[in-house]
Amino acid sequence: MTGVLADLGEFGLIRAITARFPPHDGLLIGPGDDAALLAAPDGRVVATTDLLLEGRHFRRDYSSGYDVGRKAAAQNLSDVVAMGARPTGLLVGLAAPGDLPVSWALRLADGLRDECAEIGAFVAGGDVSSADRVLLAITALGDLRGATAVRRSGARPGDQVAVAGRLGWAQAGLELLDSGADGPAELLDAHRRPQPPYAAGLALAAAGATAMCDVSDGLLADVGHLASASGVRVELRAAAFEVAEPLRTAAAALDADPMRWVLTGGDDNAFVACLPPDVTLPPGAHLVGEVTEGSGVLVDGAPFAGAQGWDHYRQP
Amino acid sequence: MTGVLADLGEFGLIRAITARFPPHDGLLIGPGDDAALLAAPDGRVVATTDLLLEGRHFRRDYSSGYDVGRKAAAQNLSDVVAMGARPTGLLVGLAAPGDLPVSWALRLADGLRDECAEIGAFVAGGDVSSADRVLLAITALGDLRGATAVRRSGARPGDQVAVAGRLGWAQAGLELLDSGADGPAELLDAHRRPQPPYAAGLALAAAGATAMCDVSDGLLADVGHLASASGVRVELRAAAFEVAEPLRTAAAALDADPMRWVLTGGDDNAFVACLPPDVTLPPGAHLVGEVTEGSGVLVDGAPFAGAQGWDHYRQP
CATH class of the missing domain: 3.30.1330.10 (PurM-like, N-terminal domain)
Known part of the structure; x- marks a missing residue:
């Protein structure tokens, strides 16, 4: 038309x-x-x-x-x-x-x-x-089909922390577009069309997730909301996050730190969930850390240095 | 704050x-x-x-x-x-x-x-x-609490047509504000805060309304949608519409036709309903016309001359 x-x-x-x-x-x-x-x-x-x-x-x-x-x-x-x-x-x-x-x-x-x-x-x-x-x-x-809603507030010390879906791809794609780059194409597409792993998210809930949220503001920001709502600390291990090939290529091209994208990039609509320690993670989810007593989010035992996420009224 | x-x-x-x-x-x-x-x-x-x-x-x-x-x-x-x-x-x-x-x-x-x-x-x-x-x-x-939804498509020839709520007040109020007038206050307030007659709307449904809609684009426009969805004609009687005192005052001040406000003014969120002929209208609703065979909306037997309502991409 x-x-x-x-x-x-x-x-x-x-x-x-x-x-x-x-x-x-x-x-x-x-x-x-x-x-x-x-x-x-x-x-x-x-x-x-x-x-x-x-x-x-x-x-x-x-x-x-x-x-x-x-x-x-x-x-x-x-x-x-x-x-x-x-x-x-x-x-x-x-x-x-x-x-x-x-x-x-x-x-x-x-x-x-x-x-x-x-x-x-x-x-x-x-x-x-x-x-x-x-x-x-x-x-x-x-x-909900009779299930209990998975809130942000149910995480308990000892829980596993698992992620399903891409992290940092959309933000890398946006920065590439801003720079005028025409690739890697997977990252440009990731900014344009996130691919939330819906099936893995539903599987995490069915597996008994105690808490879950989607990653829209950035992993550290969203996990921070979850930790705060649950009254717990979340400890992440940087080595547990795969830095996929297109992120490495883009980071080299833009002289950027790909872990910043992974930990703080929003808009991928991945899922992060906490599950009891004895639960076998469903396909598509992988372990990235654990829940402990305390508050806040640590990466390899320390607060992550850098922007935590997005506030619509307070931009860097 | x-x-x-x-x-x-x-x-x-x-x-x-x-x-x-x-x-x-x-x-x-x-x-x-x-x-x-x-x-x-x-x-x-x-x-x-x-x-x-x-x-x-x-x-x-x-x-x-x-x-x-x-x-x-x-x-x-x-x-x-x-x-x-x-x-x-x-x-x-x-x-x-x-x-x-x-x-x-x-x-x-x-x-x-x-x-x-x-x-x-x-x-x-x-x-x-x-x-x-x-x-x-x-x-x-x-x-719906177990009730059948009242659609726009259920009106049948022979039905009564009833209205609950104010008509034309919001439009008159907007035109007064545009003109710089500071009254009548009821009309300025009607533009700012419509008062949908929720209880009368629910009573019309409970009384067996065959079709109903709220009046947001203007009575003739919204009744036109209802008539079209139902495959019927709606015949309104102008004398059935009370032109309330503040509308007469405003019409005199603006040299306007108050019936234009009543029949085409939007944003009052009144309800217009069709009901079988034997139904006693609930409190707050009054008879304004009837459903007949045919199509379109007539006022006193003829199409109303004037703007019918609001199209967001086609303004007068």
């Missing part, structure tokens, strides 16, 4: 977007009414919301509409999985300028749809408005 | 905001984890989302933070009620500039909380980010 949003109008845009979304058994009433109706068989519903703003969370010269859709869905679906729940539906608020190409908005919808399909979820409804820059407000719902 | 958001930081702001929200039996896990957990006893969950952007949906020189919080909550809670469901929790995405006074954000939180309390709902969680202008993305959830 050619043209810009202003040609199509609000209701034309809604029709064109919703036509991209297939029906789903869990979606009892879909777009077009005052509200959607979703199955919530557990009798409880997990719910989380995130904002993504152009210029702040993504740039249209770095990421396609499809990329932004994948990323926006991924970061919300991973929050649901971090509670040990199956994602069900997404609600999508989209504001965009009237001169945005219709094709960009439709590819955004495709990205939302395809990321949802990775974990059996669906787009349930939304709202559109106009704004000077693109912004997305995503809400994801999920169902 | 004095100062601006940049002084407080992202996590300080979250702490200060969440401290304004009381606990609630329906909120099983509240702010502070990857996601919230809410009771959904029906086994289905109603969900709706809306964006409110500064400069588009509200102006900080017209409305206080408290007003914006009330309005943002009201327009989402009324969407839940329009499905015949009890609102449960709100999720709130807030983006704001670093120089926003902390007091503005905290009063916003108070407004969200107080509007929720009108109908037994609560704030369940959210997200904050920074942006050049204030924007709110609200998601409201609700529970």
Whole structure:
């Protein structure tokens, strides 16, 4: 479809977007009414919301509409999985300028749809408005299927600390894009489209995780929140983190420390979980440290020197 | 609390905001984890989302933070009620500039909380980010308590058409503010804080409404959507609409047609419902027309001459 949003109008845009979304058994009433109706068989519903703003969370010269859709869905679906729940539906608020190409908005919808399909979820409804820059407000719902929610506050001294998913890739990719580099491609793609290990996250919950969160602000920052909520210390071993080949290549090109990316880079939507010491870790998760008495997060026995994560109002 | 958001930081702001929200039996896990957990006893969950952007949906020189919080909550809670469901929790995405006074954000939180309390709902969680202008993305959830959802598509020829709530007040208030007028105060307040008749909306559903929606784009526009979804015509009688005193006063002051406000003004979050002919209307609802065979919306037998409602990409 050619043209810009202003040609199509609000209701034309809604029709064109919703036509991209297939029906789903869990979606009892879909777009077009005052509200959607979703199955919530557990009798409880997990719910989380995130904002993504152009210029702040993504740039249209770095990421396609499809990329932004994948990323926006991924970061919300991973929050649901971090509670040990199956994602069900997404609600999508989209504001965009009237001169945005219709094709960009439709590819955004495709990205939302395809990321949802990775974990059996669906787009349930939304709202559109106009704004000077693109912004997305995503809400994801999920169902616990009778399980106990995995909170951040359940870690106990003696627990293992495990990680599933990539760490530092998205941040390295962003710094490469900022530098004008055109590779390594895996890292640029990791910034554009995180790949949360949904199955491993659900497996960590099923294995008996005492605490879990997704890594969106950076591992040390998110583990710090978990340690604080649980009233424990988390001790990580730097040698336990694999520094994958593209990170080493990028670090050499940018004269950067790849461990800074691994420990403080956000937006990969990995999962970090604490589990009792006798639990065998599920596939996709690996041991990176342990929970002890105390507070805070140590790396090889000492606080990590460097930025800990991201605060939206206090940037370095 | 004095100062601006940049002084407080992202996590300080979250702490200060969440401290304004009381606990609630329906909120099983509240702010502070990857996601919230809410009771959904029906086994289905109603969900709706809306964006409110500064400069588009509200102006900080017209409305206080408290007003914006009330309005943002009201327009989402009324969407839940329009499905015949009890609102449960709100999720709130807030983006704001670093120089926003902390007091503005905290009063916003108070407004969200107080509007929720009108109908037994609560704030369940959210997200904050920074942006050049204030924007709110609200998601409201609700529970049907075993009832059938009231859709837009169930109206049948012979049904009565009833309205509950104010019509045109918010639009008249906005036009008064745009003109620099300082009254009538009820209309200025109606723009700042709609008063959806939640109880009457739920009573219309309980009375057997075949179709219902909230009036957010304007009565003719919203009834047009309902007529289209139901495959029927809606015939309204102009004389059935009371033109309340403040509307007459404002119309005289602005040399405006008050029926234009009543029939096309949005943002009052009234409810319009269709009900079988033998149903006695509940308190707060009054008869304004009937459903017939055909399509479209007629007023006194003819299409209404004038703007029908609001399209975000096509403004007059």
